[in-house]
Amino acid sequence: MAETGTVFLVGAGPGDLGLITFRARELIAAADVLVYDYLVHPDLVDWCQPGCEIVYVGKKAGFHAVPQSEIEALLVDRAKAGKQVVRLKGGDPYVFGRGGEEARTLAADGIRFEVVPGVTASLAAGAYAGIPLTQRNTSSSLVLVTGHEDPNKHELQVDWAKLGGLRNTTLAIYMGMSRLPDIMTGLQDGGLDPATPVAVVQWASLGRQRSLTGTVATVADAVTEAGLKAPAIIIVGEVVRHQETVDWFEQLSLFGRRVAITRTREGNSGLRAKLEHLGAEVIELPLINVVPDVDPTLLVEIFSELGTYDWIVFTSAHGVKVFFEQVMRAYADIRALGLLRFACVGDATAREIEKYHLKVECRPEAATAEALADALIATDSLDSAKVVVVTGNLNRDTLVAKLEQEGRAIVDLLPLYRTEKLDLSEHPAAHDFRDKGADAVLFASSSAAEAYAAQGDSLKLGPTATVPQCGSMGPQTSASLRELGLAVDFEAAAPGLDELVTALVTHLND
Numbered sequence: 354m355a356e357t358g359t360v361f362l363v364g365a366g367p368g369d370l371g372l373i374t375f376r377a378r379e380l381i382a383a384a385d386v387l388v389y390d391y392l393v394h395p396d397l398v399d400w401c402q403p404g405c406e407i408v409y410v411g412k413k414a415g416f417h418a419v420p421q422s423e424i425e426a427l428l429v430d431r432a433k434a435g436k437q438v439v440r441l442k443g444g445d446p447y448v449f450g451r452g453g454e455e456a457r458t459l460a461a462d463g464i465r466f467e468v469v470p471g472v473t474a475s476l477a478a479g480a481y482a483g484i485p486l487t488q489r490n491t492s493s494s495l496v497l498v499t500g501h502e503d504p505n506k507h508e509l510q511v512d513w514a515k516l517g518g519l520r521n522t523t524l525a526i527y528m529g530m531s532r533l534p535d536i537m538t539g540l541q542d543g544g545l546d547p548a549t550p551v552a553v554v555q556w557a558s559l560g561r562q563r564s565l566t567g568t569v570a571t572v573a574d575a576v577t578e579a580g581l582k583a584p585a586i587i588i589v590g591e592v593v594r595h596q597e598t599v600d601w602f603e604q605l606s607l608f609g610r611r612v613a614i615t616r617t618r619e620g621n622s623g624l625r626a627k628l629e630h631l632g633a634e635v636i637e638l639p640l641i642n643v644v645p646d647v648d649p650t651l652l653v654e655i656f657s658e659l660g661t662y663d664w665i666v667f668t669s670a671h672g673v674k675v676f677f678e679q680v681m682r683a684y685a686d687i688r689a690l691g692l693l694r695f696a697c698v699g700d701a702t703a704r705e706i707e708k709y710h711l712k713v714e715c716r717p718e719a720a721t722a723e724a725l726a727d728a729l730i731a732t733d734s735l736d737s738a739k740v741v742v743v744t745g746n747l748n749r750d751t752l753v754a755k756l757e758q759e760g761r762a763i764v765d766l767l768p769l770y771r772t773e774k775l776d777l778s779e780h781p782a783a784h785d786f787r788d789k790g791a792d793a794v795l796f797a798s799s800s801a802a803e804a805y806a807a808q809g810d811s812l813k814l815g816p817t818a819t820v821p822q823c824g825s826m827g828p829q830t831s832a833s834l835r836e837l838g839l840a841v842d843f844e845a846a847a848p849g850l851d852e853l854v855t856a857l858v859t860h861l862n863d
């Protein structure tokens with residue numbers, strides 16, 4: 354029988370991916386089974402290793418997608434099968450997360466478990482809505498309390514009147530939105546001044562955060578009017594007054610904007626981070642998947658003559674990575690490359706080559722295959738030269754044809770990876786995009802535009818979705834977008850992620 358696995362009850366934090374712990378990330382990446390819920394950021398799923406079993410047990414306020422007993426049975430079952438199980442919960446697992454119940458069940462079944470704390474929602478609500486939760490002279494205690502969204506549950510009742518009688522206290526109320534008027538009345542019954550300030554923070558820490566402030570007397574009506582709903586934290590106390598002076602997050606230039614970005618072989622985590630740092634809600638569409646695909650016979654053939662080539666050409670950072678992995682596996686010595694000269698296209702590709710302390714001698718200004726071929730031809734070193742082009746399975750024909758015909762080089766192709774279209778029909782990010790649309794969608798390359806268009810119905814917007822403005826990295830990408838029948842609403846002043854983000858901010862805020 355398999356050795357019993359371990360269950361990790363892991364806090365995923367309030368939503369923003371940066372607020373998850375290192376330990377959580379490490380455990381997700383190593384998990385055999387990931388069980389996660391509604392309040393957990395869906396992109397965390399992308400950190401899982403291939404083959405990880407991913408189970409969504411999402412709950413939304415008011416109804417439970419999977420009953421608690423079934424979740425617990427699932428954890429026990431997978432652990433007994435010898436799996437490493439990560440049970441991810443929004444915020445902290447032991448703060449109104451039923452983590453305690455799950456831990457008890459595991460303990461009773463003799464299953465090993467660990468608990469990884471997370472940033473609980475009230476802390477994020479304070480930080481991201483500009484409300485320090487304690488303050489030396491006015492607020493010396495902080496009460497985390499549940500407002501019981503489900504009146505059918507037989508749970509301990511909170512004595513709101515008693516809480517209303519506390520002085521110098523901040524209340525952080527979880528799950529209180531559907532009973533907000535009752536809660537505010539209860540606090541006043543206990544003697545809380547109706548003029549005490551209250552803030553409501555929905556989706557704290559995320560680009561879709563919304564907040565409002567009022568008083569104990571007025572906040573319930575204000576929430577109804579503004580349409581704020583769960584998940585939200587209600588903060589009651591004098592500390593709310595500080596928001597006017599110390600709010601920072603909601604002031605950011607892309608706060609409240611939904612921006613879709615595409616993930617392609619160029620990668621884009623840099624773009625995502627830049628947008629999120631400006632307060633945007635980012636929807637990352639993983640359009641394609643890059644898988645290593647090495648033909649061993651061809652590899653041996655080319656590697657045995659590696660020293661005889663004049664130039665080696667890379668078209669992506671991914672190609673560089675896989676190439677060096679193979680070189681190191683075969684030779685364990687960088688000198689196997691002899692006096693090869695390096696050519697490449699794109700910043701990320703050049704950076705990857707330079708990591709090995711190798712100089713890139715030829716790199717065109719524009720990040721296109723044509724420009725690369727032209728730049729190489731312009732070196733006047735191609736006639737009868739031996740060139741090896743390391744690529745994937747896309748966008749290589751023009752490059753090779755040009756080098757052979759115009760440059761009169763002898764070109765060998767070394768494909769090391771394959772780019773596959775991902776089926777997005779079931780992906781949560783695509784679902785969100787179809788449902789709500791976005792204020793903008795950014796295309797960082799022609800291949801991103803092509804991969805986006807190739808998705809067809811998987812990215813077709815629903816009737817009430819916001820139609821996004823299309824932003825492009827530069828003339829080349831714009832040309833591809835137009836060819837594909839997509840609009841170009843704004844373009845970066847020069848190719849570069851910062852320039853693309855600047856163009857977006859200008860376009861949306863005009």
Ligand code: SAH
Pocket residue numbers: 367368392442443444445446447448449450472473474475477478526527528529554555556557558583584585586
């Ligand atoms: N274990 C979680 C709480 C789960 S109870 C934690 O430690 O944060 C669910 C409640 O948490 C929601 O009804 C809401 O009150 C609150 N919540 C969770 N994430 C939130 C967020 N990003 N913004 C505001 N409230 C949030």
